[in-house]
Amino acid sequence: KIVNFAGWLLPVQYRDAIAVSHVHTRTYASLFDVGHMLQTRVWGRDSGEFLESLTTADLLASKPGAASLTVFTNDNGGILDDLIITKDGHDRFFVVSNAGRRNEDMELMNQRL
Numbered sequence: 001k002i003v004n005f006a007g008w009l010l011p012v013q014y015r016d017a018i019a020v021s022h023v024h025t026r027t028y029a030s031l032f033d034v035g036h037m038l039q040t041r042v043w044g045r046d047s048g049e050f051l052e053s054l055t056t057a058d059l060l061a062s063k064p065g066a067a068s069l070t071v072f073t074n075d076n077g078g079i080l081d082d083l084i085i086t087k088d089g090h091d092r093f094f095v096v097s098n099a100g101r102r103n104e105d106m107e108l109m110n111q112r113l
Helices: 018-027 047-054 099-112
Strands: 004-006 008-011 038-045 067-073 079-089 092-097
Touching: 004 047, 038 099, 047 092, 047 099, 079 099, 092 099
Parallel strands: none
Antiparallel strands: 004 008, 038 092, 067 079, 079 092
């Protein structure tokens, strides 16, 4: 079954039932295409501190290649969006956030720069 999600046509279910896909993923592995999601590279001096000011992740302590599942927060600590940040190296990060909030996520990062 294909649905429209944030302007992208995405599969939500294949031939097999969702439970079958779930068991397969838990037993073996599955791939997830993030091509429809907002993908942002953040780099430069203090880029880790900048991203830590927007999220709950301890990015400075993570090792290169490590990915952190985290959230963007508002000024009161409320959750705005969930995302994954991968540390590519010293002061280099790859941020993947949700397609449905791509405009809001970019606005948040730009406002806080």
